[in-house]
Amino acid sequence: MMNKKNLGFTTKILHYNKKKYIEHGSIHKPIYNNVAFKYKNAKHIAEVFQGKQNGYRYGRQGNPTVSALEKKITLMENGKYTICFSTGMAAIAAIIQGLLIKNDHIISSFFLFGNTNSMFNTINLQGIKIDMVDATDIKNIKKKITSRTKIIFVETIANPRTQIADLKNIGKLCEKKNILYIVDNTITSPYLFQPKTVKASLIINSLTKSICGHGNTLGGSLTDTGIYNWKKFSNILNIYKKYHYSKWGIIQIRSKALRDFGASLSPESAYNISIGAETISLRQKKACKNALSLANMLNNEKNISKVFYPGLSTHPQHKLAKKKFKYFGNILSFELNKNIKCFEYLNKLKIAIIASNLGDNRTLVIPVAHTIYFEMGKKKRKKMGISESLIRVSVGIENIKDILYDFKKALNF
Template sequence: MSKNGFTTEILHSDRRTGCEFGAVHQPLHPSAEYAFADARELAAVFQGKPGFSYSRQGTPTTAALEKKLTHMEQGIGSVSFATGMAALSATFFTLLKAGDHLICSKYIFGNTNSLLGTLQGLGVEITLVDATDVEAVKQAKRSNTIMVFTETIANPGTQIADLEAIGEWCKTEGLLYVVDNTLSTPWLSPARLFGAGLAVNSLSKHIAGHGNALGGMVTDTGLFDWSRYPNISSAYQQGNAKGWGLTQIKKKGLRDMGGTLSSDAAHRVATGMETLPLRMAKACDNACQLAHYLAGHPSVTTVLYPGLSSHPQHRRATSLFNGRYGTLMGVELAADIDVFDFLNKLKVVVLSTHLGDTRSLTLPVAHTIYYEMGAEQRALMGIGDNLLRISIGIEDYADLEGDFAQALEA
């Protein structure tokens, strides 16, 4: 691990590993295939020697991005995918089989919840728990439990899982601990510090940061002993056991499933991630200020944001994320406000489905991302008709507050 700081290492990573003509960025490698002068070299790459044979399994451009993300997460290796959901799917489908039991936080992204339903249809047993309490996780353990999964900050309720305590318990029990670090990002805290064996990131959000690229990444932190994991194919049990898990995820997720990140998207993500700390610092500061403003507004019923002392996991978030609280918040407007009329009056904040952008984005939760689950299930989850999900960007703070103020007054 380099002794350089977070940003310095990312900025200079490409040129220090060698780029043609003194370029400071890894160039794009759009070629689908790679030629060999020696047939033995071609065979060696297929048999595990480092190299490139077919871009479905990676390119020099995606490899350079993987190196950067591995450094961010303080891991030993990464595999990139076309989207964050592709990264999650590859992790679950390649490491779980029918009859296995997965313990999962009940506070998870809607698409991830849909993916869990698919897994259940294939015979994987799943128990959803309140991951803010490690005791709830412990009580869910069965004889066939092999994996625990949670997100760091939930969307849109902003619940903070008991990350460190779950990590300690998984270590004691020998369970694979998978953490989705998307909303907090490795800058607030690498998932390795929570004890995660695998860290998953949607590159589309804060890491790329500009709403112009999709991508996902799975990083092996080096903490899990893969020689104890029951579902590693004998074909991948070669050499140091530390590489077994990531090898299986890559071979099955890219070669068999084809969820490959393009070189073009990888280049965009790699360029965007250079400013991750600058963007996150500004956006987190904006979010914290706005949360306090909205919490004191008479037309706002509830503000869900870990930076508020009223948040159930405020102290935990302060400890885990070094005094930053992320950029996402849930805001419930008073019942007499028409949520659509309010949203249509916003002039700076964008009505959009995305998260982690340089621009502030919002949408009505019950009518969009949680619409399909129905009113009864939404009520059980505490999602009211006037709940907004807001992802805060890097605008000048006065303009953000002013935009919400004029919309609320109107």
């Protein structure tokens, strides 16, 4: 029998549960819709609730279908433990709810997804200080570190202008300073990049995006890589220290964030995501190749003023992306020349769909300034480099000649 460590990425996630018998010989873990679970006797339920035996307490805290997905995500990220949530935003919020207290300090990349940015603004008002910096240069992070700094948070590739954080050097800094290093891997996905390789402590994935891939299910995950020493984290409550220290962080998050705030992933959603994840390598490979072709075509168009894509040699972090990522991702953005109106251009596209999701099998487009970044205001958008004509594209798996024709024809009307 082959050693699991030697198996390829796709083979691993297809056969991760092969040794365990699933009811009635099912290939997939079935959907368990039950909320309550039966126990052998009174002692059994007490021992499960006290953590002395493995088991399920209540549907909000865990479910066999969700657990199966958590094991799959852990394998994909080469991690130790994973908790799944109802959305990617819930997974990020769980870190704050489960691990931080008033006056703690976060250093975050300035180039953040709009909703993450909005959430950080909210918790800043609640007494947790946040400094937003250009994380493409480690020097900007070093300047902001204080004795209260608990977390450094970055995305692998920023949405929408594709800036790439100084991933490796931030990891070294966090290790030296005993700071939790949180990496949102959504735009790259575990197939293109594993943040554990840059010493990430915790990894966020919006399962809604490339991992599921079909635009039909919301979900998020938080994976503990096993790198961080939780003995050094001052906010762990004594009640959770009865477990092995390697589990302190994930158990506290599951209890204080998932259980108490209740952003649970449904069994049906877990099932859909698990099935979608099986083809991530096939979908990502195709979508990334399509994105590179589209970026190159747009970069040579006279009616396009700028194209932002890590696969272009002109991208500021192109060499870093080439070194760290398997492919350059399926997200790009571009600015139109002033003679072309953004809405009119989008309305002329016939294949690309005007929608706000990412990582779908279909190519999706959105006018960034007018939608997902509208709430932050023109001043902050300008500071982030988001122009009024910026269009974000999540490139799908369609035939590339059809994608290229669609975007080109809409430009040359």
